[in-house]
Amino acid sequence: MTVKEQVAVAEELERYLGDPHDPASPMSFAKIIDLDEREEFPYELVGLLQRWQVHQYCLPAAFGGRAGDVEVGFNLLRLVARRDPTTATALMLTNLAFMPTWIAGTDEQKRHFVGAINRGARMAWGLSERDHGSDVLSNEMRAEKVHGGYLLTGEKWLIGNATVADVVSVQARTSERGGPGGWSIFAVDKRRCPAGSVVHLPNERIHGLRALDMSGIRLDGVFVPDSARLGAEGQGLELALKSGQVARTTINGMGLGAVDTAMRVTLDFVTERVIFGQKVIDVPYTRRQLAESFADMIVADAVTTGAVRGLQANPGQASIYSSVVKYYVPTSLERTLSQLSVVLGARLYLRSHPHYGIYQKMLRDALVAIFADGNTVVNLKNVALQLDGLLEKVGGPVTPEADARVQAQYDLDATLPEWNPADQQLFSRGADDTVLLLPDAVRRLREQAGVHPDERQRHWLSRAADVAESLHQELDRVRAEVGRLREAHGKGYAGTAELFRLAEQYCAVHAAAATAHLFTRSARALAEPFPDGALLLMCLERLARQFHPVRPVTDQEVVDRVVEILRGLHSGRQLFSFWQFQLSASGERR
Ligand SMILES: Cc1cc2nc3c(=O)[nH]c(=O)nc-3n(C[C@H](O)[C@H](O)[C@H](O)COP(=O)(O)OP(=O)(O)OC[C@H]3O[C@@H](n4cnc5c(N)ncnc54)[C@H](O)[C@@H]3O)c2cc1C
Numbered sequence: 001m002t003v004k005e006q007v008a009v010a011e012e013l014e015r016y017l018g019d020p021h022d023p024a025s026p027m028s029f030a031k032i033i034d035l036d037e038r039e040e041f042p043y044e045l046v047g048l049l050q051r052w053q054v055h056q057y058c059l060p061a062a063f064g065g066r067a068g069d070v071e072v073g074f075n076l077l078r079l080v081a082r083r084d085p086t087t088a089t090a091l092m093l094t095n096l097a098f099m100p101t102w103i104a105g106t107d108e109q110k111r112h113f114v115g116a117i118n119r120g121a122r123m124a125w126g127l128s129e130r131d132h133g134s135d136v137l138s139n140e141m142r143a144e145k146v147h148g149g150y151l152l153t154g155e156k157w158l159i160g161n162a163t164v165a166d167v168v169s170v171q172a173r174t175s176e177r178g179g180p181g182g183w184s185i186f187a188v189d190k191r192r193c194p195a196g197s198v199v200h201l202p203n204e205r206i207h208g209l210r211a212l213d214m215s216g217i218r219l220d221g222v223f224v225p226d227s228a229r230l231g232a233e234g235q236g237l238e239l240a241l242k243s244g245q246v247a248r249t250t251i252n253g254m255g256l257g258a259v260d261t262a263m264r265v266t267l268d269f270v271t272e273r274v275i276f277g278q279k280v281i282d283v284p285y286t287r288r289q290l291a292e293s294f295a296d297m298i299v300a301d302a303v304t305t306g307a308v309r310g311l312q313a314n315p316g317q318a319s320i321y322s323s324v325v326k327y328y329v330p331t332s333l334e335r336t337l338s339q340l341s342v343v344l345g346a347r348l349y350l351r352s353h354p355h356y357g358i359y360q361k362m363l364r365d366a367l368v369a370i371f372a373d374g375n376t377v378v379n380l381k382n383v384a385l386q387l388d389g390l391l392e393k394v395g396g397p398v399t400p401e402a403d404a405r406v407q408a409q410y411d412l413d414a415t416l417p418e419w420n421p422a423d424q425q426l427f428s429r430g431a432d433d434t435v436l437l438l439p440d441a442v443r444r445l446r447e448q449a450g451v452h453p454d455e456r457q458r459h460w461l462s463r464a465a466d467v468a469e470s471l472h473q474e475l476d477r478v479r480a481e482v483g484r485l486r487e488a489h490g491k492g493y494a495g496t497a498e499l500f501r502l503a504e505q506y507c508a509v510h511a512a513a514a515t516a517h518l519f520t521r522s523a524r525a526l527a528e529p530f531p532d533g534a535l536l537l538m539c540l541e542r543l544a545r546q547f548h549p550v551r552p553v554t555d556q557e558v559v560d561r562v563v564e565i566l567r568g569l570h571s572g573r574q575l576f577s578f579w580q581f582q583l584s585a586s587g588e589r590r
Contacts, residue, residue: 001069003412003525003579009057010075010581016052019584020083021355029358032084035211036361037351039203041164042211045087046122049080055117058095060102060419064114069416071308074250075579081257082575082583085365086209088254090122093161096373097123097169099243100185103422104231113187116166124165125247126156126188126217127240134378136171136240141219143172143184149225150174152186155201157216160372163200164213166190171236183236186228188219197222208364242424245318247373248326249311252304255333258366259297260576262337264585265359266290266344267570280343281563284556289343291562293336294576295538300329300336301577302515302539306409306434312416313408315423320390320432321510323374323382328507330369331376337363377500384503385494388486389430391479391506394472398440402433409434410517412578413525434513435506438472441516445536448520452533460533460558464516467540471512474547478502505547512543518578527580529568534561 001009018025020032026048035042049055058073059065067073073095081088094117101113117123132138141154152172162168168188175182190198201216231239270280270290280286307325311318341348341363347356348363370376383390408414442465449461481502485493493499519531529535534557541554566576575581 001072003527006072006075006579007581009072010079010579013052013054013076013079014581014584017048017079017083017584019586020358021586025584027083027087029083030354032087033352033357033361036086037210039205039210041213042084042087042090045084046090049087049091050120054080055091055094058092059098059114059117060110063107063110064118067419069309070246070250070311070419071305074253074308075581077250078253078257078260079575079581079583081254082260083257085254085258085362085368086211088257089160089209089212089368090164092250092253093125094121094123094165096243096247097125097161097165097167097187099246099421100169100230100239101187103239103242104235109187109227109230113167121166122161122164124159124161124168125243126159126162126168126170128158129155130157130216134375137178137180137183137237139171139173139183141170141172143174143186143224144221145174146223149223149228150186151221151223152188152219153221155216155218157201158204158214159216160209161213162215162217163203168198168217169230170217171240174233174236180237181234183240184233185230185236185239186224187230188217188222188224188228193222193224208361208367210364238426241426242318242421244374245322245424246311246421248322248379249304249307249318251369251373252300252307252325252329255330255366255369256297256300256304256577258362259300259333259336259340262340262359262362262366263293263297263576264570265356266340267566268355269344269347271567271570281567286343287563288559289339290566291538291559292542293339293343294562294566295535295542296332296336297576298535298578299511299515299539299543300332301579302410302518303511304329305412305518305578306514309409309416310405311421311424312419313414314405314433315420316425317428317431317433318424319382319426320386320428321434323379324507324510326369326374327376327379327383327504328511330366332511333366334370337366380500380503380507383506384499386428386430387478387482387499387503387506390428390432390435391475391482393430393432393436394475394479395439396436398437402431402436403440405433406437406440406517407521410514410521411525412518412522432510434517435475435510438468438509438513438516441513441520442469442472444520445516448523449533456557456561457533460537460561464533464537464540467537467544468512468516471509471540471544471547474505475509478505508543508546512540515539515543522578526578529565530578530580532561532565534558535565538562
């Protein structure tokens with residue numbers, strides 16, 4: 001879909017859902033907070049969105065859905081999440097649970113489940129077990145082969161939607177030996193199981209997403225037919241990992257949506273609140289905090305956009321960018337939220353304030369991205385274990401194919417190849433085009449700096465190119481440090497905390513490259529005020545601060561320009577993103 005087409009779909013959804021600050025609108029903050037306080041599953045809101053058919057944008061078109069490009073479904077869920085991450089999660093879980101069918105199911109299974117979801121079936125993703133957490137290879141649920149099917153025995157715990165779902169996709173051991181080939185995935189359709197055989201575990205009371213159904217299931221020799229197995233016997237781990245790559249990438253819509261609302265209500269506050277004789281937004285320290293928070297949001301937006309588009313444009317490298325984005329974005333957005341909390345002050349604590357009450361909910365809900373669909377540390381480990389190979393390729397030759405992939409990932413108007421999640425690979429073999437082509441982004445920035453008609457922009461773009469280049473040079477040091485670690489620890493270097501810290505630094509460079517690519521490759525596709533040299537400079541300087549925390553940062557002119565852009569998006573009621581969606585939002589009702 002072109003940018004123009006996506007904007008039209010997103011804005012149609014926004015109009016349908018109405019102004020969230022208006023208690024009479026279909027999806028109002030008042031209703032959302034009430035459900036959250038009562039810890040009541042948001043049936044009404046899920047139904048509202050199902051009537052609009054939001055779920056269809058995440059189901060394959062060939063089998064009765066409407067999914068063309070992943071980013072369309074991603075952006076719609078992000079708009080739902082800016083109102084209520086709980087409702088967005090409840091919807092997203094069905095799509096995640098369907099993913100193994102999409103990857104490896106038969107055509108009949110695909111038609112069957114897409115049809116069921118279109119008729120309102122809810123699904124859950126049953127991977128986790130109480131005793132094993134991230135160590136899924138130790139999971140104990142068993143599937144014993146019998147004539148015509150399998151007998152499933154075991155428990156899945158902390159499963160979103162487990163009780164309200166009609167179907168739970170579970171991962172179970174099909175070989176006693178376990179190991180990577182010892183697992184399979186089954187779609188347990190509760191409506192086809194004997195009454196009472198699927199035991200629902202009690203609902204867990206949770207810190208955020210309080211209205212979500214957070215429970216589990218216990219099975220004791222429950223029969224499922226052969227047709228319930230998704231993919232081949234033994235393919236379960238591969239399907240879980242590939243489905244996980246999609247989830248790790250798209251879950252960031254929750255955080256981006258939640259932080260958008262947090263920033264919006266914070267701006268509602270600082271643009272009106274007068275303290276010590278001046279508006280809060282005019283206090284220099286607060287201005288800088290807001291500008292920095294906005295720049296961090298834009299970096300998170302760029303790295304997520306590249307990864308979401310990468311699922312189609314670059315499925316071979318999904319293992320690397322899905323882990324980078326799942327480590328980097330929740331970690332960064334958590335920092336943004338704590339910064340915004342300082343700006344908003346006491347109002348963040350007011351749960352039933354008619355205008356600011358939604359902030360505390362966003363603060364709690366956004367945390368889900370830190371552990372769900374692969375803990376932050378597990379993702380960092382995935383990057384750490386590939387670091388050697390990735391660094392070996394840095395500075396190496398760039399093929400025309402790699403350049404074309406980066407263009408498709410970061411030019412928002414580029415046509416993407418058809419989404420086929422089966423094409424995603426479990427290892428990227430050291431390839432990360434985003435970082436490999438960082439020097440190319442630097443070259444493009446210098447070119448733009450040379451020809452831009454505005455003198456200030458020329459200056460900012462040129463400084464941005466310098467910072468991007470210096471970030472690229474950090475990788476030489478990272479490579480040397482990895483070498484020293486290997487020498488000091490031998491094979492054991494892979495488990496050292498130092499390697500994880502170096503992986504964090506690699507992720508920061510990847511984020512810088514993603515931001516620079518999006519600014520340069522999407523220049524024509526972006527609407528005013530993007531792309532802007534001051535904003536890019538601030539984004540890159542924020543990343544550079546992770547390497548040099550005490551170096552002087554951007555000057556006042558840059559901060560003022562970034563705040564000007566931020567205020568323009570706020571007063572124009574547009575998403576704080578490269579995606580210029582007109583929102584149904586008002587700051588007046590407070
Ligand atoms: C709100 C919510 C929704 C959820 N939804 C679902 C769902 O729908 N389906 C589902 O299957 N599960 C779901 N879960 C379960 C969740 O995804 C698991 O809890 C998670 O995968 C396991 O991580 P953990 O945080 O429990 O950490 P554990 O695996 O118990 O690990 C503990 C800590 O050890 C460290 N650590 C872990 N692994 C490593 C490693 N490899 N290397 C180094 N350090 C490590 C980390 O710091 C981690 O926090 C949900 C949980 C919650 C709270």
